[in-house]
């Protein structure tokens with residue numbers, strides 16, 4: 232046999248953004264070896280006529296650090312043509328970790344990323360210390376390729392213990408943190424991440440450790456990237472301010488490494504912000520430095536109930552309630568005096584992520600038969616039907632249903648004109664799946680299939696070639712994932728084979744497939760036929776095949792002598 236795998240007659244969209252063309256793709260030893268009219272025989276042949284053959288998609292914003300232990304495919308990523316993921320975003324990693332600190336690390340994941348504690352306790356087989364140990368631990372048993380950033384939260388916890396959530400670091404401690412980041416980079420991390428989001432707390436209500444870091448601490452740790460000349464810096468900073476852009480810009484210049492700033496999207500409560508954000512990154516690129524923003528392609532809808540939500544964490548009175556036991560919470564929500572406080576809290580005019588618009592919060596599921604008439608209506612409409620004030624109607628309905636009413640909050644995205652400009656902007660990275668996080672509220676594995684189906688095919692905002700480029704080669708270059716992201720001889724045979732006429736994401740659905748019998752949302756796709764990692768099919772028509780060809784993706788700092 233000449234080849235291990237041959238894809239016949241597909242339309243190659245090669246990831247570069249150039250026009251697509253018809254070609255066979257031949258694979259040997261995990262690499263693409265021939266492209267064009269390929270003669271010769273292969274172990275396995277796939278008829279790709281009528282289908283697109285593109286590089287596998289790279290999901291650069293995930294929190295799959297834990298899930299890969301019990302699910303080496305990081306499902307539902309492969310179902311959407313994703314062949315590589317980046318973990319360790321937003322400052323959160325499972326390494327480095329000191330023996331005895333494991334639970335302190337979990338506390339961050341449980342609250343910030345809303346992961347079920349029982350699943351993490353049962354599913355994470357601790358036992359490593361360094362970042363290198365962690366990567367070694369996952370290597371060799373992966374279905375999908377996994378690269379990771381070193382997280383500031385873990386690094387700070389390692390050096391400062393419990394004081395990491397209480398005070399600033401001393402110069403000596405900063406130097407020790409710096410050594411840990413360097414160790415991670417030399418182990419092959421794809422970069423470093425931090426978290427200064429004012430809404431991000433641990434399970435016990437304390438701020439995540441990285442929020443206590445001074446600028447000096449953060450800059451010193453970022454310097455490692457410049458010093459090893461590898462890796463990207465990613466951060467989550469919460470509410471947008473021009474100051475954030477000063478900092479991003481400064482770091483892009485100081486390190487000469489790619490900086491991935493915060494999310495840009497259309498927000499109904501700040502309709503001009505996305506434009507200001509796009510304008511703010513222009514000067515950095517003009518001067519020759521790299522500062523990217525990332526965007527959601529999935530209009531951002533979040534489901535919540537008042538028994539389990541982070542939707543109101545920006546409002547101190549609300550947040551206090553949401554940390555109460557359920558029975559006490561119900562009593563408080565019924566108390567007119569408490570309601571006055573909640574109302575005042577929402578009326579405070581400072582900018583927040585939650586838009587405070589009851590016409591944008593809809594009732595997704597009602598628990599009781601008599602309340603089914605409200606399903607699909609906004610809280611504003613429901614309040615009108617009940618002849619009540621908005622807030623009272625919202626709280627009363629929830630209380631009548633033992634806080635089980637499920638609401639859907641349309642927070643952002645969706646504005647086609649804004650999305651056109653955002654997606655076409657060369658400084659915007661697509662992909663904010665947050666996969667592995669908020670697993671019981673949301674599933675956005677389909678950010679790529681949504682880009683291809685909704686924004687490229689249906690709305691014509693991007694060409695197919697541009698959309699594929701955004702999902703593949705652009706991400707590979709920013710994160711320094713070399714040898715992937717293009718359909719080219721010599722490149723890894725990470726491939727997605729899909730039907731451009733039908734590709735799309737399905738609505739998320741519930742599955743009880745997490746450890747300790749916990750459930751989460753998964754998501755299927757339409758039109759994705761094969762997902763191929765290092766030359767092996769890991770997913771065919773939505774079904775996982777059982778092959779384990781995934782590799783740990785390591786930066787150039789690892790390969791350097």
Ligand SMILES: [Zn+2]
Pocket residue numbers: 292293294320321467665
């Ligand atoms: Zn994140």
